Amino acid sequence: MERDEALSLLKTDNQSNEFYKLISLSNQQSRKQFGDKGLVFAQIGMNAEPCSKNCRFCSMGSSHYSVEERWQKGTDEIIPEVQQLLSEGMNDFFLMTTADYPIKKFIEISTEVRKHLPGQVRFVANIGDFDLETAKEFKAIGITGAYHIKRFREGIDTLINPEIREKTIENIINAGLELYYCIEPVGPEHSYDEILDLIYFAKQFPIDAMAVMRRIAVPGTPMFSRGQINAMELTKIVAVTNLIIKPTRSMNVHEPTQMSLLAGVNQLYAEVGANPRDTSSDTKDGRGFTPTMAWQMLAEAGYFPETN
Numbered sequence: 627m628e629r630d631e632a633l634s635l636l637k638t639d640n641q642s643n644e645f646y647k648l649i650s651l652s653n654q655q656s657r658k659q660f661g662d663k664g665l666v667f668a669q670i671g672m673n674a675e676p677c678s679k680n681c682r683f684c685s686m687g688s689s690h691y692s693v694e695e696r697w698q699k700g701t702d703e704i705i706p707e708v709q710q711l712l713s714e715g716m717n718d719f720f721l722m723t724t725a726d727y728p729i730k731k732f733i734e735i736s737t738e739v740r741k742h743l744p745g746q747v748r749f750v751a752n753i754g755d756f757d758l759e760t761a762k763e764f765k766a767i768g769i770t771g772a773y774h775i776k777r778f779r780e781g782i783d784t785l786i787n788p789e790i791r792e793k794t795i796e797n798i799i800n801a802g803l804e805l806y807y808c809i810e811p812v813g814p815e816h817s818y819d820e821i822l823d824l825i826y827f828a829k830q831f832p833i834d835a836m837a838v839m840r841r842i843a844v845p846g847t848p849m850f851s852r853g854q855i856n857a858m859e860l861t862k863i864v865a866v867t868n869l870i871i872k873p874t875r876s877m878n879v880h881e882p883t884q885m886s887l888l889a890g891v892n893q894l895y896a897e898v899g900a901n902p903r904d905t906s907s908d909t910k911d912g913r914g915f916t917p918t919m920a921w922q923m924l925a926e927a928g929y930f931p932e933t934n
């Protein structure tokens with residue numbers, strides 16, 4: 627799709643017939659690509675601590691830390707949580723840390739966690755930036771992919787140089803890890819041109835699992851007062867992203883929103899532990915979905931787990 631056409635799709639009036647045509651087009655693409663196969667990915671945030679990267683939308687930014695507690699989880703806590711997630715059904719498992727978390731410790735814990743994941747469950751790192759050697763080490767211990775993105779106004783609303791984010795993405799791909807990507811965190815102040823810049827940046831990479839996430843207005847964060855886009859706007863951005871990227875395995879909306887499944891979203895996230903969008907230190911008691919909740923939402927849209 628040419629950029630001009632994509633821009634006009636993003637400018638579609640959310641109350642118009644064209645809006646529903648756009649949603650339908652995206653849905654048709656997904657149904658053709660994914661059939662009725664739904665996927666649930668689950669993530670454990672393994673530390674709740676102030677983070678020096680100080681993203682202005684994150685509850686764990688060091689200048690405005692808004693999470694109710696501070697802690698790190700060890701394998702004694704993580705493994706029972708993994709087992710609970712597996713019992714409810716998950717396809718891919720993510721371990722997340724803040725950007726300052728020591729890589730060596732992440733590798734030690736991940737090595738142990740991998741032993742408790744069935745072979746078919748993909749294992750994904752969602753951590754700070756890392757070099758090629760580290761990416762290769764991840765692969766060697768059974769990590770299959772990494773969630774890493776260049777976010778909106780990276781280096782302005784965060785303290786991370788966007789080039790460092792890009793280098794890490796390159797390292798992920800060069801190490802043979804799967805790249806999980808997302809357009810995030812979308813807020814009301816982002817123009818359609820900015821949104822397209824990020825979508826077309828993503829388009830250069832091989833992406834099987836794609837996502838769009840709206841920024842949550844977290845109380846206590848500097849960006850709280852900017853508010854959030856509504857679910858219709860989010861659904862439209864999901865549809866345009868899906869049509870441009872054409873992910874081969876899954877399309878996601880985050881946080882889960884039933885409406886967006888009309889646009890061909892077949893994958894949702896369940897979350898446990900720390901969460902940059904939550905002030906509850908265990909998001910499963912706050913904003914986070916359980917796998918059961920995610921499967922129910924998928925079933926409402928006619929997406930089901932693959933049966934062998």
Ligand code: SF4
Nearest residue numbers: 677679680681684724
């Ligand atoms: S979003 Fe990530 S990098 Fe940014 S402050 Fe939060 S934990 Fe740190």
